[in-house]
Amino acid sequence: MVKYRANIKKGDVKLKTFTEVLLNYFQKLNINLPKNLEIDNIQMDSKKVEKGSLFIAINNGYNYIDEALKKGAELIICDKSPTNESEKIIKVLNSIDFLQNIAKLYREKLCTKIIAVTGSEGKTTTKDLIHGVLSTKYKTQKTLGNYNNQIGLPFTLLQLKESDEIAVLEMGMSNLGEIDLLSKIARPDYAVITNIGDSHLEFLKNRDNVFKAKTEVLNYVNKNNTLVYGDDFYLKNLEALKIGFENKNDYIIxxxxxxxxxxxxxLNNEKYFVPLNGLYNVVNASFAIALGKIFEMSYDEIKNALKNIKITSMRFEKIEKNKILFINDAYNASPVSMKMALNAFSSLPLNKKKVVVLGDALELGDKEIEYHVDILTEALKYEFDKVFVYGERMKKALDELNNPKIIHFTKKEEIRDELNKTGDVAVLLKGSRGMKLEEIIM
Structure with a gap:
């Protein structure tokens, strides 16, 4: 049931340019910028600087100021005293604060509708799905890769053009207050919360705090513009549009x-197909469908867009090599997402033996070994041919379980060699980013 319609007018933009925003910002600080300043693009990587660039030197970016000048940077922002006397270099107190402040001011001048996507799992895939649907009708941008933090999100905002109608921005966090900061900068018009899970418990300690952190975005978004997974224990009682499998939801799968x-x-008696495996991806796709309807797309427009979707790599990505079908889901992991992946892999209709390779899930705090024991116990419920594990936490969990069906490896090369011996199999790779399990495919 759609309760709100977006009001988008193509070409409805304000005339102030980013350069004008920049000039006004420094004018208030009594800093005069070079005459006839005209910024064409904003960069944080000196390798991408070209004529007309604003180069913001963040962290070790200070060491590449001379390189940026040689490449034709129009203006350089840094927070260390420059050795070069060029009038194109402006020193600020903190480069990251500048990035956030100027992004916030620029966002205020845009008519672009901002959709914020957060949650413990599925943020990037949901972002890709929403963008994939809406971009078939509207000029739509999205967070590139995993630029979802205090640096990446404001940088993404600065890549928007005044003609962009929609931007789908992923919001990540590791502690309380971080989503609030990102929301202050982006001022989202819509919010999607995928679920509340066990990510970042090293810092947040429990799911109650994860819930508090993720829902900070709701302080900035009208409840009629908020979509959540309605079957989630924490999210089901929020005042929002709910998506899920239970009949109480607004959008029923x-x-x-x-x-x-x-x-x-x-979804609500309309048939769809999503070229991704796993029921969790059906939920993610349903967020995209709901937003398509909110933005007044027809059923056929949404259906056709969804079946042709392209997703960021390492999200249940199918790769065939040497007769082995790899399911590369190795970008990141939490206990919840690992269980989801195990279930999806088990349900995948294949005429092959199935092997699971699980790496450590990081940032789980004091109970990390308990979580890993739980993950391995879940893996044993399925009839996988083999279960391989990699990482110190998995080793400690296996020591507690003492199950001969699970084999621990200390090197990824050993896993690769063992898989090559096995031959014609399907292999699920799932672990935290620090494990880099995708290297097994090489």
Whole structure:
């Protein structure tokens, strides 16, 4: 049930340019910028600087100021005293603060509708799905890669043009207050919360705090513009549009059938197909469908956009090499996402033996070994041919379980060699980013 319609007018933009925002910002600080200043693009990587660039030197970026000048940078912002006397170099107290402040001011001048996507799992895939649907009708941008933090989000905002109609921004965090900061900068018009899980418990300690952190975005978004996973224990009581499998939701998922290429399913009695495996991706796709309807796209427009979607790599990505089918889901992991991946892999219709390779899940705090024991116990419930594990935490968990069906490896090369011996199999790779399990495919 759609309760709100977006008001988008193509070409409805304000005339002030980013350069004018920049000039006004420094004018208030009594800093005069070079005459006839005209910024064409904003960069944090000196390798990408070109004529007309504003180069913001963050962290070790200070060491590349001379390189940026040689490449034709129009203006350089840094927070260390420059050795070069060029009038193009402006020193500020803190480069990151400048980045955030100027992004906030620039966002205020844009008519672009901002959709914030947060949650413990599925943020990037949901962002990609929403962008993939909306971009077929509107000029839509999205967070590049995983630029979802205090540096990446404001940088993404600065890449927007005044003509962009929609931007889908991923918001990540590791502690309380971080989503609030990102929301202050981006001022989202819509919010999506995928779920509340066990990510970042090293810092947040428990799911109650994860819930508090993720829902900080709601201080900035109208409840009618908020979409959440309605079957989630923490999210089900929020005043928001709810998506899920239970009948109490505004958008109800049912009649799902998983095939090798993806999942066929119904949402509010309309049939869709998403070229991704796993029921969690059906939920992620349903967020995109709901937003498509909010932005007044037709059923056929949404259906056709969804079936042709392209997703960021290492999200249940299928790769065939040397007769082995790798399911590369190795970008990141939490206990919840690992269980989801195990279930999706188990349900995948294949005429192959199935091998699971699990790496450590990081940032889980004091109970990390307990979580890893739980993950391995879950893996043993399925009839996988083999279960391989990699990482210190997995080793400690295996020592507690003492199950001969699970084999621990100290080197990824050893896992690769063992898989090559096995031959014609399907292999799930799942672990935290620090594990880099995708290196097994090489």
């Amino acid at each position: 049912n009649n799902f059938i998983e095939i090798y290429e993806g999942v066929n399913f119904f």
